[in-house]
Amino acid sequence: MKILVCISRVPDTEARVAFTAEGSAFDESGVTFIMNPYDEWYALVRALELKESLGGSVTVVHVGTAASDPIIRKALAIGADDAVRIDAEASSADFTARQLAAFAKSENYDLILCGKETIDYNGAEVPGMLAELLGLPFVSHAEKLEMEGQKFVLTRPVTGGTEVVEVEGPLVVSAAKGMAEQRIPNMRGIMMAKRKPLKVVPPVEVEEKVQFVHFELPPAKKEVKLIDPENMDELVRLLHEEAKVI
Amino acid sequence: MAHTTSIQKGSTAKQDRFQFHDYYLVEELLSEEHRMARAAVRDWVKQEVSPIIEDYAERAECPVHLFKGLAEIGAFGPSLPVEYGGGGMDEIAYGVIMQELERGDSGIRSMASVQGSLVMYPIFRYGSEEQKRKYLPKLGSGEFIGCFGLTEPDHGSNPAGMTSTLRKDADAYILNGAKMWITNSPIADIAVVWARDDEGKIRGVIVEKGMKGFSAPEIHGKWSLRASITGELVFEDVRVPKENLLPEAEGLKAPLSCLSKARYGIAWGAIGAALDCYDSALRYAKERIQFGKPIGQFQLTQKKLAEMITEITKAQLLAWRLGVLANEGRASAAQISMAKRNNVYMALQIAREARQIHGGMGITNEYPIMRHMMNLETVLTYEGTHDIHLLITGQDITGLSAFK
Numbered sequence: 001m002k003i004l005v006c007i008s009r010v011p012d013t014e015a016r017v018a019f020t021a022e023g024s025a026f027d028e029s030g031v032t033f034i035m036n037p038y039d040e041w042y043a044l045v046r047a048l049e050l051k052e053s054l055g056g057s058v059t060v061v062h063v064g065t066a067a068s069d070p071i072i073r074k075a076l077a078i079g080a081d082d083a084v085r086i087d088a089e090a091s092s093a094d095f096t097a098r099q100l101a102a103f104a105k106s107e108n109y110d111l112i113l114c115g116k117e118t119i120d121y122n123g124a125e126v127p128g129m130l131a132e133l134l135g136l137p138f139v140s141h142a143e144k145l146e147m148e149g150q151k152f153v154l155t156r157p158v159t160g161g162t163e164v165v166e167v168e169g170p171l172v173v174s175a176a177k178g179m180a181e182q183r184i185p186n187m188r189g190i191m192m193a194k195r196k197p198l199k200v201v202p203p204v205e206v207e208e209k210v211q212f213v214h215f216e217l218p219p220a221k222k223e224v225k226l227i228d229p230e231n232m233d234e235l236v237r238l239l240h241e242e243a244k245v246i
Numbered sequence: 247m248a249h250t251t252s253i254q255k256g257s258t259a260k261q262d263r264f265q266f267h268d269y270y271l272v273e274e275l276l277s278e279e280h281r282m283a284r285a286a287v288r289d290w291v292k293q294e295v296s297p298i299i300e301d302y303a304e305r306a307e308c309p310v311h312l313f314k315g316l317a318e319i320g321a322f323g324p325s326l327p328v329e330y331g332g333g334g335m336d337e338i339a340y341g342v343i344m345q346e347l348e349r350g351d352s353g354i355r356s357m358a359s360v361q362g363s364l365v366m367y368p369i370f371r372y373g374s375e376e377q378k379r380k381y382l383p384k385l386g387s388g389e390f391i392g393c394f395g396l397t398e399p400d401h402g403s404n405p406a407g408m409t410s411t412l413r414k415d416a417d418a419y420i421l422n423g424a425k426m427w428i429t430n431s432p433i434a435d436i437a438v439v440w441a442r443d444d445e446g447k448i449r450g451v452i453v454e455k456g457m458k459g460f461s462a463p464e465i466h467g468k469w470s471l472r473a474s475i476t477g478e479l480v481f482e483d484v485r486v487p488k489e490n491l492l493p494e495a496e497g498l499k500a501p502l503s504c505l506s507k508a509r510y511g512i513a514w515g516a517i518g519a520a521l522d523c524y525d526s527a528l529r530y531a532k533e534r535i536q537f538g539k540p541i542g543q544f545q546l547t548q549k550k551l552a553e554m555i556t557e558i559t560k561a562q563l564l565a566w567r568l569g570v571l572a573n574e575g576r577a578s579a580a581q582i583s584m585a586k587r588n589n590v591y592m593a594l595q596i597a598r599e600a601r602q603i604h605g606g607m608g609i610t611n612e613y614p615i616m617r618h619m620m621n622l623e624t625v626l627t628y629e630g631t632h633d634i635h636l637l638i639t640g641q642d643i644t645g646l647s648a649f650k
Contacts, residue, residue: 014265070278077282184289187320187333187343190282 001056003047004109006100006130007039007075008090009068010120023215035071037182038115038175040078045180046145047113048079054147056110057081063090063099069198076193077185083196088203092210093121097129102204104134109170111152116141116174124174131172139165143178262296264288264349264525269555272562276338283324283339287346290319295350299473300611303351306468308475310433312354313361317388321347321358323366330370330378331386337572341514341565349518352621353474359515360429361385363507365392368438368450371503372495377452381436393462395425395439395453395479396501402427403634404649406498410441410481412449412491419443419451419491421484427628431462431477438492439479440501450492450500459484470624472617506579509629510572513585514565516625517558519618520593523600524554526613530604541603550599557596561589580642587635594622 011017012032020027034040047058060075062068063086072083086103090096104112112134117124124140131138143162144155152167157176185193227235239246266288273281294315302309316322325340326332333339340362348355366385369377384390401407410423423441431437437453437460453460459482468476492500528551531542541547568585571577597619601608608615626632637648 070281073278074282074285077286182289182293184293184319185282185286186318187283187286187324187335187339188328190279190286190320191328191334193282194279 001050001054001110002108003050003056003058004104004107004112005039005044005047005058005060005075005080006112006114006126007044007060007062007071008036008096008115008118008126009033009062009064009071010036010118013119017217019215019217025212026215033067033071035074036115036118036120038117038119038177040075040115041182042175042177042179043113043115043173044075044078044080045183046175047111048183049180050111050145050147059084059107059109061086061100061103063088063096063203065089066200072198073193074185076196076198077189078183079189081196083198085198085200086203087200091208093123093125093129094209095206097126097133098206099203100126100130101133103201104130111169112136112172113145114172114174116176127172127174134172137167137171138173139167139171140174141176142173143176145173145175145179262292263529264292264296264522267521267525267528267555267558268562269559270563272559272566275566276342279335280339280342283335284342284346287319287321287343288349290315291346291350291354295347295354299351299354300614300617303353303472303617304611306466306472308353308357308433308473310475313357313388313391316347316354316358316361317386321362322386322388323362323370323382326362326366326370326382326386330366331383332366332370336569337510337577338566338569340511341569344511344515345518345521345565347518348515349522351473351617352515352519352625353471355511355515355518356429356471356474359508359511360394361392363511364394364504365436365438367507368394368492368495368500368504369452372450372492372500373452374489374493376489377492381452385436390435391430391433393428393430393434393437393479394501394504395428395431395437396505397425397427399424399426403631405440405501406448408440408442408448410439412441412443412451412486414444415485417488419486419488421451421453421481421486423481425479427465428462428477428479429471429474431479432464432475434462437462437479438504439481447496448498448501450495451486452490452492453479453481453484453486454490457484457486468624470620472620502579505629506577506582509582509586510568510577512625512629513568513582513589516586516589516593516622517561517565519622519625520554520558520561520589520596523593523597523615523618524551524558526615527551527554527600527603530607530613534605547603550603554596554599557592561592564588578642580638583630583635583638586630587632587639590622590625591632594619594626597622 012034015031018027051058058080060080060083086099114127139154141156142154146153154165155162320333324333324335328334369381385392398408412419435455439453440450443449461480462477464477531547532540534541564585601615641647
């Protein structure tokens, strides 16, 4: 089975979010970037598990600059066979999906896996757009992905329970928590990653439809007033007179 | 963002909030592989070590199950060739791995130090091809646990005085004697043991568990390295087949070369323990309010923290430079002594200062400080004591030996 896994680069969850002057861009100084956990822990690892049981290959693809090479190497260290980097800033979901689609069209993948969303913008748009651009079926937020004969059987959450769907490939799947478990690369994988192919390809022409105008932080938290639990009258007074909510 | 990059096992496990500190951007001197190795071992420690270590240390039990995980991540002999079960990495990678392991616990790092530097390395360096093929892959994969027998009850700092003997007898050697303070010995499948042959020369042999006359009783009652198992090695007329003799090792320089490898790893490792203490103290100082402000705002706390990061930064640079020299095959035993001595003492001082910043909380298992501090008391004197390493430097710069 030929599998493509789309990976993105996101700020570490411990990164402090700040913006450059006048909120024009995210301030990357001092920020550590990681592979998006949904892409790494679930999409990539499930792809590797399928390859291990059924044979085939796992390619990772990424839209980004050379600054992303460490996360691509990590994907190779975890076990992907080869990698492709489309050399452009992933400026919007639309732009990214069009770049991925242009690449994915050139190869016949049986399965394209993405994380269900990235943990920076939490947009969750790229996998759906990619499926549409490729004319493939799309299953989002899959918690389980199995093969039964030639069919993919996927489990996804619905309110109050789960839904099981059966799809004929090729298809695009966005992976949610539960599909696999994190794999930590070992030293041998890290050394092998150095020798695995990482191909850099130019982006295709895409008309930018989205322009970011401005970023701003949420308002700073106000000071907290602690009221003695015995002093309910004071609480009521403050809610009435200061907070004006009752 | 409901995500955290560290996974907590079980709801009762304490959260490992460690963040790396690199004041002089020393990471920029490292390669992409080094950084990836560091991140991988740190993730492994957060996932496997941090949630359980206080409990094991408290119960003075070795988490033996971690041997398998250490092997899987590639912590055993990472700088040995891949064909012999190693990782094919360089000495800096080895150092970085030891640092991240010791950030978790000195005892866990000791498990890996001994297996890699004191068991796999001597077999790789001094063993026959058959010995390498027979033992190294199994040691690298964690199927075999190894230990190293040099120190004797009456010969610690002076290993040249050892009295264990290897008497030639037809196709075997008869091993007699006792070894003391042997990490991993009670659970070891093999022991690399040093003893004097009929001519009085120090030779190394591989002793296997189950050989008649060989026992490895555990040493109890340690207040340090409580999550690491320590024992003796007792040999009463143990018949060791002659093919278990390390053919290339002759004289004290052979075991000392292994110790150099291990000490090199400790020079890096101790920084890990120091970083964990500093990181905890820094966070505590910013969160703990006294007299209406965070204690980190007081000058005396700032002095402690500022001195800590200064010393850590110096130690990081020392270890990095030593690593470059080791990669070039130019790191001398005396240079390794200096780094081991400096960095372990630095870490111990930081643990003590960090304990003060934490106040009473610092002595509890809510924080890693006291465990690191107790561990480092051992690290200060094992693999060459603090004082002996000073005298090695003294001898190196004056050309005069204080040992004679």
